[in-house]
Amino acid sequence: MMAPWRTAADAMRLAFKNPMNPVSHTYFGRAAAAGLEVFERATRRYGKPEFGLPETVVDGQTVPVREKIVWRAPFCNLIHFERSLPKGRTADPKVLLVAPMSGHYATLLRGTVEALLPHSDIYITDWLDARMVPLSEGTFDLDDYIDYVIQILHHLGPDTHVIGVCQPAVPVLAAVALMEADNDPLSPASMTLMGGPIDTRINPTAVNQLAEQRPVEWFRDNVIMPVPWPQPGFMRMVYPGFLQLSGFMSMNLDRHLVAHKEFFAHLVKNDGDAADKHRDFYDEYLAVMDLTAEFYLQTVQVVFMQHALPKGEMMHRGKRVDPTAIRKVALLTVEGENDDISGVGQTQAAQTICTNIPEHMRQHYMQPDVGHYGVFNGSRFRGEIAPRIVAFHRQHSRHSSPVKQIIKGGKSA
Template identity: 45%
Template sequence: MRHMATYDLMETIRNTNQWMGATARTVASYPAFALFSNPAIQWMAAWGEVAERSFERMNAKPDWGIRSITCADGRDHLVNIETVVQRPFGDLLHFDVAGRAEQKRKILLVAPMSGHYATLLRSTVISLIPDCEVYVTDWHNARDVPVSAGKFDIEDYTLYLVDFMRHLGPDTHVIAVCQPAPLTLAATAYLAEEDPDAQPRSLTLIGGPIDPDATPTDVTDFGRRVTMGQLEETAIQRVGFSYPGVGRLVYPGLLQLSSFVSMNLDRHSKAFGDQIMRVARGEASDHDAHNRFYDEYLAVMDMPGEFYLSTVERIFKNGEIAKNEFVVNGKPVDIGKITKVAVKTVEGANDDISAPGQCIAALALCTGLPDSMKASHLEPGAGHYGIFAGKSWRNNIRPLVLEFIDANSGKKPTAANSNAA
């Protein structure tokens, strides 16, 4: 009950701040105040608008917002988001472009389960839709999953990926972004031994902690500084009575958000102070740069407690993937069994979350692959988010990834394909 009360207290604090923002905005909008100009009243209305919007976003899942896309024929086509596989902890979505022939490239984009929704990859999806059939893993907020659905740890996550790959078939090209990179590599190796015909054509790992100790960062050091007992005591709570997952152990999204913000508190404080002044001067808009970023950044989801704890213990502390000692359902997963799936790694030179060296470690683990089926790219000047969104992704990384996919689309890599890879 103690951890459940803490969960409800955090939700109460969030709700109260949202109410205070709405109240300040409403009071400052009282018609009588329009009789004279008062900067303090304008500032209060602006603070209320920004506060209400910010705290409201923390409790809502963002919409994909992808209504249509311009294709190679120069026409706009409607995009229908279809659920092709539905599971308790996550679904497989397909972005179906109406009126367009099925594309040759079939991509499974594996989204992280690290506090934000899969919509964090919205710009990545938008950049791929015109040339590809795009499928995305859409992980659910753990607070909405009843306890009766059972546990969900990194082994379950891996088996979900195995099922998604089996469903899509062997002509799939998998792109894993950040946190799921090591588990996607493990899922591919699991298929290589258990169901070789279901393996994807290629696997692109973007900024993932395959070997966190290769180049330690503050994120990896945190895993070393705390014990599992301390982590469980301070980070894990039970979902409160307001949600379907009541009683489930989770790492709450609001607690995660407080950690995200505290890492760059000065920058976030300045961003919100500047936004309040822009609103007060009438210079802000509903979809300006601040709102576009923070509408997504503040939308956080609860992570299953066992998933979070097993990730820290087995990936970061014990390095089971890096040592090729990962076990799923009692079966050792040998990454060396991958013999016909081309593997590419992408890293950002300025990535302070998964630093250069952590992801490329995957290539050394793929002992069964010839060098012609391995590739790597280090993007100069790119940070963590820049390697899958923004200018670096659009102009440099995306074309290289698509070239790698095309080079490894045949049943057997030819000499030309090998050179391209």
């Protein structure tokens, strides 16, 4: 519906920015071009962004990085950030970064990958947009998600460190608990859970309260819809990404409105650097993907309504998920002091329910002065959180001697 208007706005924007047009050198011309760009960007459907990490610095040397898909399934690709390193160099910790399936693409963790890449061999789950998966590929729910995590850990082999960022905290912990209960030799060396809803009864946020105020039938009737023609997933029932995005934006609507107002002002002033930063952030933030209806509804019910994992009632294909079975996997939990999506204490709850992990194999860290996204992105993540994760991985590698490292700042327990 908006496509013709967006096309016209983009054409007019180019006309007002054309240096051959005398109006482009006036305040009116710059304001018109700025307003048209704001309109075009506000009505655009954003495609999947690129990671855009062609190189990193290892041991003080710049080395090329190549993205390579090393494992495939109908709803997920596993991407390896393959670094070109000298032969014979001591291997870095092997890290599985489980990206959230919560409306955004895995590229939301670009900053996470970038910060860990100099010190780690990184793999990331690249979840596919449900509207792009044909119905013939079957369904995908929370049980399948847990199966995928286990299958990927088996694919990567021993001494892998797994990180669950936000939403994956629950399925990652469940997967590890199931592997430990089976005495799986390929269970990970460590598990890092960051800003995740392990127990949403603790300091419930607006997101948590919404889930508890309505029955699951309300969500099924009001936020689930079929994929339209001509998408490959035509007629698949999904929770559309734009609904999740609108929910996130409404939580901080004033901040987003101010950001777009400032973007307009930067364009009028020809402040290219500030405008580019706005474009980069919103190109990522506004790019959303659909979730399968069965995954979304099961997650809402099991995680946010029933609180099944912390109660010891979570089931996976008829088998109880028992966090007390985890004995040989080190646990690091990370939270942000101002997190308005996963409240303080919700992730730390993993330390409480995983009672049989030895004290020397567990650590909790709460980063002051950051919100939800600051837990896995930004300057404080790079300077305070990432070094702790790297040190934790090296300390708890099953084929390395412990590394003692003291990092100042923050609040550890």
